[in-house]
Amino acid sequence: MTKTNHHRSCQGRSNCNACALRLEMVCGDVSLEDLIDFHAGIDDFDFAPGATLFAMDTPADAVYCIRGGAVKMVHYEPSGVVRIVRVLKIGDVAGLEATFRERHEYSAIAVGTVRACRIPMPYFHKFIESHGSLQMRLMETSQAALSEAQNWLAQIVGGNIPARTRMARLLLKLRTGNSDRIIRFTGEDMAAILGITFETVSRLVSEFKRLGILQYIYGSKNTKYFRGDIAALEKIAQEG
Known part of the structure; x- marks a missing residue:
């Protein structure tokens, strides 16, 4: 299994409203003003090509809003087979499916240089707790991410498609x-x-x-x- 790669640099506090807009799409009825206030204490990171944002089977301690570049979501099977199950691009949130779990199911690895806002999970959980309607919406979003991964595999990997x-x-x-x-x-x-x-x-x-x-x-x-x-x-x- 890939170990966490710390080839990243902190760019300080984030003031990117684009990530708040993305989270507003996830959170639905939460006001944009609330999201921007929530976002004010979040750090930006630059990840070098090939760096690991988080590793499979490690504690789910944060989610990452992708601001630049792309991230491949990788699953390492016990047989040794490595599968790329999804690719996240600008505006996607990495680790969102682990919001209600203790550990990450995939590794998130930078493709080229990636800039991302790191949102500590306890901070994210506190925000969810103060906005009760979010829990069901986040569960729905996590299921949608799983369905997208399955669709990815069906269209690209499976069957007798040339x-x-x-x-x-x-x-x-x-x-x-x-x-x-x-x-x-x-x-x-x-x-x-x-x-x-x-x-x-x-x-x-x-x-x-x-x-x-x-x-x-x-x-x-x-x-x-x-x-x-x-x-x-x-x-x-x-x-x-």
Whole structure:
């Protein structure tokens, strides 16, 4: 199992209203003013590429609102198989499904440089206790996250779906918002997600590049991207 990687730096108190807006979506009827007040004492952290925000089976002591970059949620099976079950992007909250549990079910690992607001779990619990309607809503949100993970696996990993189709689906899931930028995972990570060989991943990426569907571009702070032809990827994703 991966040990917690402390390659992170504290950037001080957070004043990012965007995270409060995201939590308002989770919390529903809690006022934005309450959320901003709650958010005032939360620290921002920068995580280096490959750093672990939290590790599987460690105490669930915080949740993290992702402000920049992407985070892969990794499950380590007893057999030694490593599965990437979900990818979180800007605006997602890592660790939310562990709000009512003692330990994390997954490891959260930075893909490129990640900036995140760390919300200590006792602090989060206190906020929940003072807003009683949140408990059911958070349970619903946790179930939605589980369903998304299952959907991720069904669309990308399972069945007799051709590798080319699953690759297109994966690239679309790694898209940032409505843009044509696609978070670029390593070939090893994509092979682990898709359940295919590194050589097959390399062949498919080369094919998509040759067809003009993918181009390499670089973002900031070590986060790498493809620029993708989204319409072409959506067409391939429907094949098979």
